[in-house]
Amino acid sequence: MKYRTFLTTLALFLFSFNLGIFFISVATFKDTIKRAEERSLGEHYFITSALIKDFHAVESRGTEIEGSLDALLQPYSYLSGDKKVKLALYKGDQLVYSNRLEIAIQSRFLEPLVDRNRLVSIQHADARTYVIVSGKLPTPYDLYTMLYLYDTTDEITEWKHMKNMLFVAGCILSGLLALGLLVLLNRIFKPLLQISQISRNIAAGAYETRLPVSGHDELSEMAQSFNHMTEEVQRQMTELITAAEKKQQFIDNFAHELRTPLTAIYGYAEYMQKAALTEDDRLSAIGYIMSESLRMQTMAYQLLELANLNHDQITLEAHNVSDLFQAVKQTLHSKVQEKEIQLEFLCEVDVIWGDACLLQSLFVNLIDNAIKACGTGGHIRVRAAIEDEKKTVNIQDNGKGMTSEVLGLITEPFYRAEKSRNRRDGGAGLGLAICKQIVLCHGAELEFMSHPGEGTTAKISFTTP
Numbered sequence: 073m074k075y076r077t078f079l080t081t082l083a084l085f086l087f088s089f090n091l092g093i094f095f096i097s098v099a100t101f102k103d104t105i106k107r108a109e110e111r112s113l114g115e116h117y118f119i120t121s122a123l124i125k126d127f128h129a130v131e132s133r134g135t136e137i138e139g140s141l142d143a144l145l146q147p148y149s150y151l152s153g154d155k156k157v158k159l160a161l162y163k164g165d166q167l168v169y170s171n172r173l174e175i176a177i178q179s180r181f182l183e184p185l186v187d188r189n190r191l192v193s194i195q196h197a198d199a200r201t202y203v204i205v206s207g208k209l210p211t212p213y214d215l216y217t218m219l220y221l222y223d224t225t226d227e228i229t230e231w232k233h234m235k236n237m238l239f240v241a242g243c244i245l246s247g248l249l250a251l252g253l254l255v256l257l258n259r260i261f262k263p264l265l266q267i268s269q270i271s272r273n274i275a276a277g278a279y280e281t282r283l284p285v286s287g288h289d290e291l292s293e294m295a296q297s298f299n300h301m302t303e304e305v306q307r308q309m310t311e312l313i314t315a316a317e318k319k320q321q322f323i324d325n326f327a328h329e330l331r332t333p334l335t336a337i338y339g340y341a342e343y344m345q346k347a348a349l350t351e352d353d354r355l356s357a358i359g360y361i362m363s364e365s366l367r368m369q370t371m372a373y374q375l376l377e378l379a380n381l382n383h384d385q386i387t388l389e390a391h392n393v394s395d396l397f398q399a400v401k402q403t404l405h406s407k408v409q410e411k412e413i414q415l416e417f418l419c420e421v422d423v424i425w426g427d428a429c430l431l432q433s434l435f436v437n438l439i440d441n442a443i444k445a446c447g448t449g450g451h452i453r454v455r456a457a458i459e460d461e462k463k464t465v466n467i468q469d470n471g472k473g474m475t476s477e478v479l480g481l482i483t484e485p486f487y488r489a490e491k492s493r494n495r496r497d498g499g500a501g502l503g504l505a506i507c508k509q510i511v512l513c514h515g516a517e518l519e520f521m522s523h524p525g526e527g528t529t530a531k532i533s534f535t536t537p
Contacts, residue, residue: 078254078257082246082250082253085246085249086246089245090242093235097231100234101228104228105203107227108222108227109192109205112205113190113192115157115220119159119218120207120209120218123144123145123148123209123218127144127209138163138168141161141168145159145161145169156222156223158170158202158221159218159219159221161216161218162217163216163217192205200223200225201223201224202221203224204222205219205220205221206219206220263294267283270282270283270298274302274305279302279305279310280306282302283298285299330368333364336364337364340358341361344358386427386513387427388425388514389425389428390425391424391425392423393421393456396424396431396435397417397419397435397454397456400432400439404436404443407440411443411446411448413443413448413450413451414450414451414452416452416453417455418453418457420456420457420458421457424456425514425536426514426534427513430510431510433506433510437503437506438507438530440503441503442467442471442528442530445473446470446471451470452468453466453468453469454466454468462535463533463534463536466532467530467531468529470526470527472527473523473525473526473527474522483504483507511532514534514536516535516536518531519531519533
């Protein structure tokens with residue numbers, strides 16, 4: 073691209089420049105010839121006019137013209153100047169006078185002129201160039217033809233020298249232009265070459281590569297736009313890689329979660345098939361099989377719920393907060409009683425917009441996690457209030473608490489902070505992932521605050537009125 077542009081631009085310049093020199097040379101040559109012709113015509117007219125008067129004077133004295141030609145024309149020979157000018161006088165086709173006439177005259181200069189008085193022409197002879205003016209003398213001397221020859225060789229030589237100088241200057245200027253054009257194109261195409269190289273680097277995975285930006289011209293704007301595009305590509309690729317890693321982690325965790333109940337089911341089924349069992353042993357094995365099957369069924373329902381929340385749109389309606397809390401309290405009553413936990417509800421907000429079933433599921437999951445984190449006799453407080461002009465629900469417990477590393481992962485599917493405890497309680501690590509998706513469906517925010525040994529607070533901030 074760069075070299076095609078270079079060659080095309082240079083060819084156009086050379087063509088235009090040399091065409092201009094050609095036209096200038098032609099115009100200068102024509103002007104040189106024209107000035108030589110005008111000079112020759114002027115001097116020819118002056119000499120012939122003066123010669124007619126001399127002929128009259130000679131005849132008035134009764135003297136023959138032909139015998140006095142040398143004496144009559146000698147002054148005009150001196151008057152004509154240097155050796156560039158030659159004079160010749162013909163009577164008919166006979167030369168009767170000449171000064172330094174060394175070239176053969178064509179017969180057409182001696183023929184009568186029909187539509188004009190004088191003939192002007194260019195003739196080349198002996199490596200010289202002449203402007204020839206011929207003309208008959210007026211009647212009664214029309215037998216005589218005066219020829220005026222002007223040597224224009226020096227002027228034409230000067231013109232050729234000037235023409236050659238112009239072409240030499242053109243060649244030098246063309247070389248300088250070619251060099252300057254190459255430098256300019258290298259500067260113009262440098263960002264394009266950089267873009268090409270950086271594009272290859274990006275295609276190879278070096279998404280952090282950027283174009284250098286300097287100045288405030290169109291090239292810098294192009295570099296900034298390219299860098300912005302690269303940043304967007306890098307951001308999207310990072311998101312895709314993160315999403316792919318999360319999907320792979322999800323698949324790995326899901327496979328791990330399935331392996332445990334399937335191993336237990338297969339083991340008890342094989343045990344029942346190969347061993348001689350008492351009725352109590354058989355019932356015990358069936359109980360384990362049903363328990364693990366139920367856990368798999370629960371996990372399947374939770375995954376289905378999580379998938380639906382990712383795609384379905386919900387309808388927001390106004391719901392009384394006290395009624396929601398009462399329904400949640402009834403759902404968790406048995407668990408609270410079993411662990412002798414004090415569950416306290418504080419309601420400072422009348423209405424929350426959302427889906428009633430999803431909100432109940434959200435609060436139940438969060439409080440259920442708080443119950444698991446608390447020991448016997450623990451305390452959980454659920455408070456709905458206005459904070460920073462937003463409606464919030466805070467679920468605070470005095471349980472074991474969590475580290476900051478764990479807080480960043482607890483909403484990931486199948487994540488377990490304490491795997492043994494979650495399996496004992498029948499959980500699959502999907503509860504908080506479902507909570508996070510419910511919050512996103514409501515356009516709200518979910519935040520966890522915790523420190524080891526100081527309990528955990530789950531804060532839901534609603535953006536709806």
